[in-house]
């Protein structure tokens with residue numbers, strides 16, 4: 644890292660994104676966040692970051708976020724299943740909400756911020772807008788990309804979230820930019836931004852579990868948002884994580900210090 648390193652966090656107002664921003668500032672990076680909501684970002688980060696207003700679905704809004712960047716960390720996302728975050732336009736009535744859950748194709752067609760728009764098209768747009776001399780593009784993807792025909796991933800992919808994440812991954816890999824792709828399991832610990840059971844129960848790991856990484860999409864389990872954020876930031880300071888795609892879950896007991904260099908180096 645140099646004093647000139649400036650990291651763009653796309654989705655910096657999200658659960659993982661907020662933690663990424665905090666970790667980057669702690670390590671002395673300059674941070675710019677890409678957000679659709681400047682007021683929310685200003686309140687959240689109290690002038691400690693630069694704010695670029697943009698929407699990954701709209702390529703023309705991204706160029707203003709790109710000058711002088713050294714790295715991009717992309718933590719954008721939406722819900723796997725239809726929700727208000729899909730931004731139905733016009734908003735759905737009660738009957739349409741019912742049919743949205745049984746007919747993935749019709750709900751997708753009416754949604755403005757579905758996984759296909761955010762995780763596939765949005766990520767491709769961000770890749771296309773990225774500076775050619777970028778040091779690293781880090782992407783928060785998901786476990787299950789290569790197991791879409793197996794439970795529970797076949798259910799998770801009912802509305803195409805894993806298909807969309809895979810398209811995002813492919814855009815990054817084929818771009819020629821240096822990259823790291825992190826595939827977490829089901830997110831646990833706050834900030835609680837999902838609409839799932841872990842969020843409902845405010846499930847916590849208590850910081851007791853170790854970090855396990857693997858390749859080939861074979862690991863499953865819960866992953867603390869804190870460790871996803873730690874991995875995003877640690878991988879830009881460890882060259883051994885470049886051009887790596889790995890799952891990240893919490894298992895076993897946590898050592899006093901997580902040795903990220905060893906974790907990244909063991910990935911093949």
Ligand SMILES: NC(=O)c1ccc[n+]([C@@H]2O[C@H](COP(=O)([O-])OP(=O)(O)OC[C@H]3O[C@@H](n4cnc5c(N)ncnc54)[C@H](OP(=O)(O)O)[C@@H]3O)[C@@H](O)[C@H]2O)c1
Nearest residue numbers: 654656657658659679698699718719720785829830836837
């Ligand atoms: N939940 C899980 O169990 C799970 C499992 C594996 C992987 N993941 C992935 O982990 C990542 C982080 O999850 P999270 O729960 O921390 O996410 P989150 O809280 O839902 O945050 C998503 C972020 O994406 C931004 N965003 C959404 N649409 C956008 C658009 N069109 N243009 C620009 N920004 C946009 C949101 O900003 P706004 O404030 O503007 O909406 C928000 O900052 C996501 O990529 C998610 O898919 C989640």
